[in-house]
Amino acid sequence: xxxxxxxxxxxxxxxxKSLLAEYPNSFQVLDWEGNFIxxxxxxxxxxxxxxxxxxxxxIVDFAHEDDKENTKYTFDSLGENPNIVNFENRLVTHSNEExxxxxxxxxxxxxxxxxxxxRDVTIQKDISFEFLLQQQKYKSIFDNLPMGIAITDEKGKxxxxxxxxxxxxxxxxxxxxxxxxxxxxxxxxxxxxxxxxPRNSSLMRALRHxxxxxxxxxxxxxxxxITWFDILATPIPLENFGLAVAFLDITQRRHAEEKIAYxxxxxQLTNLxxxxxxxxxxxxxxxxxxxxxxxxxxxxxxxxxFKIINDSRGHEFGDKIIKLVAYRIRESIRVYDLISRQGGxxxxxxxxxxxxxxxxxxxxxxxxxxxxxxxxxxxxxxxxNISIGIALYPTDGKDSNTLLKNAxxxxxxxxxxxxxxxxxxxxxxxxxxxxxxxxxxxxxxAIIENQxxxxxxPKIDLYTKKPVGVEALIRWRHPERGLISPNVFIPIxxxxxxxxxxxxxxxxxxxxxxxxxxxxxxxxxxxxxNISTKQFKHERLISTIAENLKLFKVDPxxxxxELTESSVMENADAAVRTMQEIRKLGAKIAIDDFGTGYSxxxxxxxxxxxxxxxxxxxxSEITSDKDSKTIIHAVSNLAHNLGLSVVAExxxxxxxxxxxxxxxxxxxxxxxxxxPMSSEECLHFLKTELGISD
Numbered sequence: 001x002x003x004x005x006x007x008x009x010x011x012x013x014x015x016x017k018s019l020l021a022e023y024p025n026s027f028q029v030l031d032w033e034g035n036f037i038x039x040x041x042x043x044x045x046x047x048x049x050x051x052x053x054x055x056x057x058x059i060v061d062f063a064h065e066d067d068k069e070n071t072k073y074t075f076d077s078l079g080e081n082p083n084i085v086n087f088e089n090r091l092v093t094h095s096n097e098e099x100x101x102x103x104x105x106x107x108x109x110x111x112x113x114x115x116x117x118x119r120d121v122t123i124q125k126d127i128s129f130e131f132l133l134q135q136q137k138y139k140s141i142f143d144n145l146p147m148g149i150a151i152t153d154e155k156g157k158x159x160x161x162x163x164x165x166x167x168x169x170x171x172x173x174x175x176x177x178x179x180x181x182x183x184x185x186x187x188x189x190x191x192x193x194x195x196x197x198p199r200n201s202s203l204m205r206a207l208r209h210x211x212x213x214x215x216x217x218x219x220x221x222x223x224x225x226i227t228w229f230d231i232l233a234t235p236i237p238l239e240n241f242g243l244a245v246a247f248l249d250i251t252q253r254r255h256a257e258e259k260i261a262y263x264x265x266x267x268q269l270t271n272l273x274x275x276x277x278x279x280x281x282x283x284x285x286x287x288x289x290x291x292x293x294x295x296x297x298x299x300x301x302x303x304x305x306f307k308i309i310n311d312s313r314g315h316e317f318g319d320k321i322i323k324l325v326a327y328r329i330r331e332s333i334r335v336y337d338l339i340s341r342q343g344g345x346x347x348x349x350x351x352x353x354x355x356x357x358x359x360x361x362x363x364x365x366x367x368x369x370x371x372x373x374x375x376x377x378x379x380x381x382x383x384x385n386i387s388i389g390i391a392l393y394p395t396d397g398k399d400s401n402t403l404l405k406n407a408x409x410x411x412x413x414x415x416x417x418x419x420x421x422x423x424x425x426x427x428x429x430x431x432x433x434x435x436x437x438x439x440x441x442x443x444x445x446a447i448i449e450n451q452x453x454x455x456x457x458p459k460i461d462l463y464t465k466k467p468v469g470v471e472a473l474i475r476w477r478h479p480e481r482g483l484i485s486p487n488v489f490i491p492i493x494x495x496x497x498x499x500x501x502x503x504x505x506x507x508x509x510x511x512x513x514x515x516x517x518x519x520x521x522x523x524x525x526x527x528x529x530n531i532s533t534k535q536f537k538h539e540r541l542i543s544t545i546a547e548n549l550k551l552f553k554v555d556p557x558x559x560x561x562e563l564t565e566s567s568v569m570e571n572a573d574a575a576v577r578t579m580q581e582i583r584k585l586g587a588k589i590a591i592d593d594f595g596t597g598y599s600x601x602x603x604x605x606x607x608x609x610x611x612x613x614x615x616x617x618x619x620s621e622i623t624s625d626k627d628s629k630t631i632i633h634a635v636s637n638l639a640h641n642l643g644l645s646v647v648a649e650x651x652x653x654x655x656x657x658x659x660x661x662x663x664x665x666x667x668x669x670x671x672x673x674x675x676p677m678s679s680e681e682c683l684h685f686l687k688t689e690l691g692i693s694d
Contacts, residue, residue: 028116032107034059034075043118048094059116064090064098074105078114082107088121100125110239148229148247153240156207168220168227168247189219189226203233207243210235217250228254267341269319270326278340278348282400285338285352286393296393297351297360300407301329301367304385304419306345318345320377321384328370333363348404357392357424364388364422387414388422396425440492442478447501451477454509455676458685459528459647459667462660467689469526469560471669472510473676474502494534503535508548511559513679515552520683521692528560528590533567537574542581549585556586560610564592568607576606583608590647594635605642612639614665616650622659629659636664 029038067089104117148165213233265277310318338350374381389411397403414423459469621628651670
């Protein structure tokens with residue numbers, strides 16, 4: 001060990017090792033005479049040598065002939081007066097090219113080594129040596145590291161700092177330091193806000209015990225602001241040296257982390273806790289209730305018809321309402337109740353320590369009462385109603401997800417019962433929810449496995465008694481449960497968004513069937529396709545119809561689109577624009593279930609439609625209810641005056657058909673003439689009725 005070279009002893013020291021590990025491509029290590037002890041891979045590649053070809057040789061050996069003397073003089077001077085030195089010289093690469101290097105030489109007196117930071121300035125020299133010399137002096141890598149560096153002696157006295165550190169601690173250039181790790185000008189704090197006392201600090205312990213510190217965060221309070229640092233401290237096991245401490249400013253990162261934490265757990269609009277924050281708080285609340293035998297109420301709250309307000313007044317106006325609603329809910333509940341915003345116009349309130357469900361009802365009534373007063377926004381009085389669904393722990397569930405889901409189910413029931421009320425979750429509702437969830441899951445499989453099919457029901461002209469059209473009716477052939485009614489799965493498909501895929505499939509399949517029938521000789525028979533409310537609003541509706549008409553080479557006039565009265569009148573102006581686009585394609589439009597919605601007769605004459613379909617509820621009562629017969633007769637007259645045909649669906653008896661004919665109905669669709677049939681069955685029916693031979 002005594003014969004071990006000085007360079008090996010130095011490189012075995014933790015200081016240089018740490019520096020090399022931390023900055024492997026930053027500096028070269030030379031001895032006092034300028035011989036290379038260690039070089040980086042980068043430096044070796046730069047000179048086009050292997051590191052082993054450089055180590056052991058003098059820097060003078062690689063210097064340009066004109067710079068050898070200057071290079072040797074620099075290192076000789078360093079031996080006599082070991083101070084930090086900047087100098088530049090030209091080195092010659094293996095391919096005999098000249099490269100300009102600016103060196104920052106940092107001599108370490110006790111170890112007799114020199115850290116040489118090199119910077120290639122060849123290009124700058126080529127562009128304008130004099131310009132760069134005047135405009136930019138080479139700045140010390142050490143001084144301009146993006147972190148503060150402080151080096152102490154063995155007693156903790158700070159003996160060296162770089163420019164960044166001097167900025168952090170307000171140290172003037174050239175100022176003689178009389179500071180140690182024990183005596184500080186500024187207060188330091190831990191991440192939890194506790195003050196760091198000098199003699200008990202981690203830095204002093206690291207100095208005493210020669211320990212390495214990584215990823216230690218401290219805050220420096222200066223001018224009433226906190227600057228946060230990530231600290232790296234490395235012992236220097238050389239005589240008279242103690243600790244090298246690096247301070248990396250992480251203030252922006254800390255602020256970003258705090259903002260991210262805020263966004264993760266709080267709603268920006270209302271400053272209320274969000275769903276994540278609420279769920280974190282629920283478990284201890286449930287545990288407390290369990291220990292004391294109390295109930296916990298979960299209120300799912302949703303604004304009624306908020307979308308209409310948002311669409312008509314704009315999101316900024318809607319945001320003002322959300323903030324005011326949040327305030328009123330907060331004022332209507334107990335001090336220790338929790339309120340959170342789930343997103344959109346949905347809120348959740350947690351009611352700890354309830355004695356019975358009546359307590360939850362009382363608070364729900366208080367919230368509903370608070371909404372009876374108008375909101376005044378921008379000088380305008382706005383009335384807002386809410387619906388509330390209530391689930392109770394542990395009656396309706398023993399975990400947060402179950403209770404929140406059950407409260408949502410109760411909320412949906414409240415909305416379906418007329419809104420502006422509260423509803424408790426029940427076992428019966430749980431059965432309905434489970435059934436709905438099962439159907440939803442099976443529907444996704446049904447789409448993939450093509451379990452949906454179309455049935456076709458003819459429309460018969462009452463004058464000729466011949467079929468003039470058919471309506472495509474979707475059915476779900478479940479492999480275990482058989483045929484499932486559209487009344488069951490269509491509403492679910494609309495809520496989940498599956499209606500778009502199903503609706504496009506219906507359009508394509510119906511038009512494809514029409515093409516097949518035409519090839520079999522069926523002409524002048526229209527195909528009616530039902531379009532759901534959501535699909536009617538979808539931007540792809542027009543293109544889907546157009547693409548399939550073109551794909552299967554079907555005359556658009558043979559296609560009829562059936563829309564419900566309610567879907568058209570929900571946004572009449574937008575509906576008219578979409579209907580006009582459909583008519584431009586050449587397709588016809590019928591209003592389905594007419595008489596059950598809320599049509600404006602004034603708007604009816606503006607709609608680009610070709611027929612009205614009277615709802616089956618009027619047809620079924622035509623023989624027993626004079627009002628139904630009167631309504632059908634009035635609708636027929638109205639339609640004919642507007643140039644529209646009238647279709648009655650659901651006719652099942654001869655007497656109904658007779659009365660419908662007397663009332664002026666043009667077409668009949670019902671079991672009396674034909675039930676819904678498969679494609680092949682309907683084709684056979686059409687051929688038979690139209691006298692077309694196979």
